[in-house]
Amino acid sequence: MNSEKSILEANNLQVKRGGVPVLNISYLGIPEGKVLCFIGPNGAGKSSLLLALSCLLKLFRGEIIFRGKRVGSNYTIFDYRRNLSMVFQEPLLFDTTVFENVAAGLRIRGVKQDEVKRVVEEYLERFGICHLANRSARRLSGGEAQRTSLARAFAIRPEIIFLDEPFSSLDPPTRESLMGDLELILRATKTTGIMATHDQMEALRLSDQIAVMNEGKIIQIGSPTEVMNHPVNEFVASFVGTETILTGKVIKRDTGTFSVSVAGRDIEAVGDASPGESVILCIRPENVTISTGSSKEITSARNVFSSVVKRIIPSGTFYKVELDCGFPLVTYVTNNAREDLSMHEGMDVTASFKATAIHVIRKKLLSSSGD
Amino acid sequence: MDIIIEGIKQAFILLFTLDPEVIGITWLSLKVSGIATFISLLIGISVGTMIALTQFPGKRIVISLINTGMGLPPVVVGLFVTIFLWRNGPLGFLDILYTPTAIIVAQTVIATPIVMGISLAAIQHLPANLRLQILALGATRLQMVWILVKEARLPLLAAIMAGFGGVISEVGASIMVGGNIKGYTRVLTTATVMETSKGNFDIAMALSIILLLLAFFINAVLTHVQQRERPR
Numbered sequence: 001m002n003s004e005k006s007i008l009e010a011n012n013l014q015v016k017r018g019g020v021p022v023l024n025i026s027y028l029g030i031p032e033g034k035v036l037c038f039i040g041p042n043g044a045g046k047s048s049l050l051l052a053l054s055c056l057l058k059l060f061r062g063e064i065i066f067r068g069k070r071v072g073s074n075y076t077i078f079d080y081r082r083n084l085s086m087v088f089q090e091p092l093l094f095d096t097t098v099f100e101n102v103a104a105g106l107r108i109r110g111v112k113q114d115e116v117k118r119v120v121e122e123y124l125e126r127f128g129i130c131h132l133a134n135r136s137a138r139r140l141s142g143g144e145a146q147r148t149s150l151a152r153a154f155a156i157r158p159e160i161i162f163l164d165e166p167f168s169s170l171d172p173p174t175r176e177s178l179m180g181d182l183e184l185i186l187r188a189t190k191t192t193g194i195m196a197t198h199d200q201m202e203a204l205r206l207s208d209q210i211a212v213m214n215e216g217k218i219i220q221i222g223s224p225t226e227v228m229n230h231p232v233n234e235f236v237a238s239f240v241g242t243e244t245i246l247t248g249k250v251i252k253r254d255t256g257t258f259s260v261s262v263a264g265r266d267i268e269a270v271g272d273a274s275p276g277e278s279v280i281l282c283i284r285p286e287n288v289t290i291s292t293g294s295s296k297e298i299t300s301a302r303n304v305f306s307s308v309v310k311r312i313i314p315s316g317t318f319y320k321v322e323l324d325c326g327f328p329l330v331t332y333v334t335n336n337a338r339e340d341l342s343m344h345e346g347m348d349v350t351a352s353f354k355a356t357a358i359h360v361i362r363k364k365l366l367s368s369s370g371d
Numbered sequence: 372m373d374i375i376i377e378g379i380k381q382a383f384i385l386l387f388t389l390d391p392e393v394i395g396i397t398w399l400s401l402k403v404s405g406i407a408t409f410i411s412l413l414i415g416i417s418v419g420t421m422i423a424l425t426q427f428p429g430k431r432i433v434i435s436l437i438n439t440g441m442g443l444p445p446v447v448v449g450l451f452v453t454i455f456l457w458r459n460g461p462l463g464f465l466d467i468l469y470t471p472t473a474i475i476v477a478q479t480v481i482a483t484p485i486v487m488g489i490s491l492a493a494i495q496h497l498p499a500n501l502r503l504q505i506l507a508l509g510a511t512r513l514q515m516v517w518i519l520v521k522e523a524r525l526p527l528l529a530a531i532m533a534g535f536g537g538v539i540s541e542v543g544a545s546i547m548v549g550g551n552i553k554g555y556t557r558v559l560t561t562a563t564v565m566e567t568s569k570g571n572f573d574i575a576m577a578l579s580i581i582l583l584l585l586a587f588f589i590n591a592v593l594t595h596v597q598q599r600e601r602p603r
Contacts, residue, residue, distance in 0.1 A: 056503045078511065086507035088500050095522055104518075105508040156509065 007032035007192050008053065008160060013062035015045075015052050015216075021060070023048050023216040030160075035186060035193035037203035040213035041239065046196035049213070050162045053194065054084055082109070085153040089165040091145035093137035098129060098148050101137050105156035123151040126185055143174035150178075154185060161186075163195040167202060179205060200240055204228075204280055204361055212236045224280070229328055244283040244330050250275050257302075257355055263327040268302040269358040280361040285320065287357035288331035290349045292341050301352035305329075309347045312338070323351050374572050382577030392554070397581055400558040403471055404539040407478030408486075411534050414479075415486025416527065420516060422487075423494035424502070437491065440484025445477075449547030452477040456548065469550040474558065477544035482534040489533060493526035494519055528597050532590055539586060559585075 006029035015023035023045045030036055038046045051057035053064060055077045066083065069075035085105065093101050100107075102120045111119070124130045127147040132140065137148060146166060153161055166182075167175040183206055186193050197203055203210050204224050211221040212235075220232045228245035231237035248262035250273045258273050259266045260281060273279055289301070307325035314320075319338050323329040329351055333343065343349070385393045422433060454460050456468040456476070467473050497519060505515045520527070542560035549556035551565060559582045566575035 051503065054507060056506060081506060082509040084507065085509075086504065088504060090498060090500065092498060092501050092504040094518070095524075108508055108510045108514055152508070162507070 005032055006030055007067060008194075009065040010053060011063050011065070013049075013052060013064075014060040015048055015057055016060045017048070021216060023052060025049065025062075025216075025218055028053075028211075028218065028221075030192060030194060031209075032192055033190045034208040035195065035206050036209045036211060037207035038194075038196045038211050038213050038218075039198060039200055039203050039239070040219075041198065044213040045216035046198075046213055047164050048216070050086075050164050050194060050196050054086055054160075054162050055080055056086070083158060084160040084162060085156055085158040086162040087146075087149050087153045087164065087166045089168050091137075091140075091142075091149040093140075093145055093148055093152075096137060097133065098135050098137055098140070098144075099124070099133040101148050102151045102155050104152055109156065119155055119157075120151075123155045126154070127151040127181060141174075142170055143178060146170060146178060147181075150182060150185075154189065154191070157189070158191060160192045160194060163193060165197055166195070167199075168197070175202075182206070200228075201282075201361075204245070204282075212239060214239070243285065244281075244288075244328060246281045246283070246327055248279060248281060250277045250279060265305060265326045267358070268355045269360050270355045271360050273360065273362055277362065282359040282361065283329065283353055283357060284359075285330045285332045288323075288329060288351055288353045290321065290323070290331055290333065290341070290343075290351055292347075292349055300354070302355040304350060304352040307349055307351045309343060309345050309349060312343060312345055323349070325351055375576070378573045378576030379580070381573035382580045385574070385577045386581065393577065393581070395554060396557055396559055396562050396578070397585070399471065399556075400539060400560075400582075401585065403474045403545075403558060404478060404535060407475045407538050408482055408531065408535040410475070410479045411482035411486045412531060415483050415530065415534070416490045416520065419487040419490030420494050420520060423491045424516065424519075434491065437484050437488045441488045443481055443484060444543070445481055445541040445545075446543035446547070448477050448480050449544035452480060452544065452548050468548060469552060469556060471549065471556055473548040474545050474556060477548045478538040478541065481541060481544060482538050485537050486530045486534045489530035490523070490527060493523040493530070496526070497522055525597055528593050532593050535589060536586060540582065 008030040010025055010028040013023060013025040013028070014021060038049060040046055048057060052059060055064065055071060064071045064080075066075065066080050071077060071080045094104060099120055102123055103116050106116045106119060121130070124133055127150055129144060129147050129151065132144060132148070137145065140148065150166070167179060170178065179202065185191075186206070193206070195203075195206065207224060209221060210224050210227045212219045212227060214235055220227055220236050225245055225247045227236065228240050228243070231240060246262045246267070248260040248267065250258050251261045251266065252259040253273065253275055256272075257268055257270050259268050260279055262281070267281060269279075269281060305325035307323040307329065309321060310324050311322040312319050313322070315332075318332045318334050321331050321333055321343070323331065331351065333341075341349075419437075422430065422437075452473065453468065455462045456465065456473055457463055458468075467476070501522065502515060502519065505518050510518065540560065542564055545551075545556075545558055546561045546564065549558070549561065551557050551561040559578050563575050563578045563582070566572075566578065
């Protein structure tokens, strides 16, 4: 699927739990230094896949290849595990100080005391928990505990880090700040990241590649915009949401707003971003309004685009409408509105949405690597 | 009422004058029960941990057997240990019946299921993913087991208390396999039984107070350690 060198590959992976197949992956290649996110509903097999790839779960069939070496035959599972680390949804800290928790992986490897001290201090610093070094791990807030868990995982300087829903039990502000730090550290250390999440915003923010899973299979794998905008089937479409996800480059900055060029059209968004920066724009369908080309309505929306109706899909009490404005855009209309506008596929309409209705994800750190 | 006051008075006289016989009996009790508890910790914690960490058919039955063993009546243990150690019994050649060693054996048999049952539960109560987390940190199986035991150290302290408390206060097995021989296999509990049956309530009471103080002291120390470990 990709021509880049894979640090980890899985062939014909099958896992059974209690005799029931929970995982069936024909091939998976994970490019070195990139972040791959598995998204999917609960029970899709994301956690099982992470455990299987880290050889913490017995395979029913299949092979895992790390840097060209087949794990379990000429390369032992134990040796393989020493190249990786894992962060679970629960912090799973040991009943000791924060310092000793972060040191755990190094102590297991028999690293010398002064080296342990140096490395632990470095990672306490990176995760902003230096002041907690001597505190008992039992007396940490959820965010502090997960920071400690991440610092512990990074302190052994793994080649691959597995993250199983690492933010799911945190409140939104805590999640936001921790995600920012994790992103920085992943990029700074060039660690290959493999994450499972059910939150597509997390996936968009952190990943170079997204894989959508369902019933133990990978349904689609690709770049975030590819998966979000070109879902291969109904399941992916419904799971990744009907949101419009666009990638673009910032071209102009004003006070409090900036313009982004997407497929040759300029979209105005609220916030701060510098020209040249890559951003992802998310627009919820309910924030997009459509009017027919003839009606000259005055709108306060900053973004008005003439567009063509590509598809009208009935979804219960409303219709989902896919528009082509040079970039894809999704909106909802009620049955009444559809009849009033006598909407049909191929019709010309005007789509508009406010600058404030756009959710912006800055991918500052990724812009250097290109799209 | 006199009996009680006399008893307490006599007890303190025996204690503070460091009566050699009382000291000897107390020391033997501590030594025998201490060694038995120690051995039961070695067996109980390792086997308990192993059972908790492995999956095998019949695991539930094994666990319920261990839990039953936690309430093993000391006289039953005394009977079977006596039979085994009897001159022409299976282990008769060891020639240790009616020695302190025999009491240690019997008390170990009593304490081991207690320690094993509590250890097993302690390890099982650790979060399920903790084992995976430790392995993912690069630990060998042995390192993983050691870290898990360290994580379960507080409930394991409870196992020590329960094991020691169970054997220091036990009388049935000690009297059967030890024989309550003066100056040799006479421990606090067997001496108390004997003195009571002779009507020497004062001495019996003195021994009982020592027994209570011992149990209290040891548990106080362990409780202190446990509470210091987990400040709230």
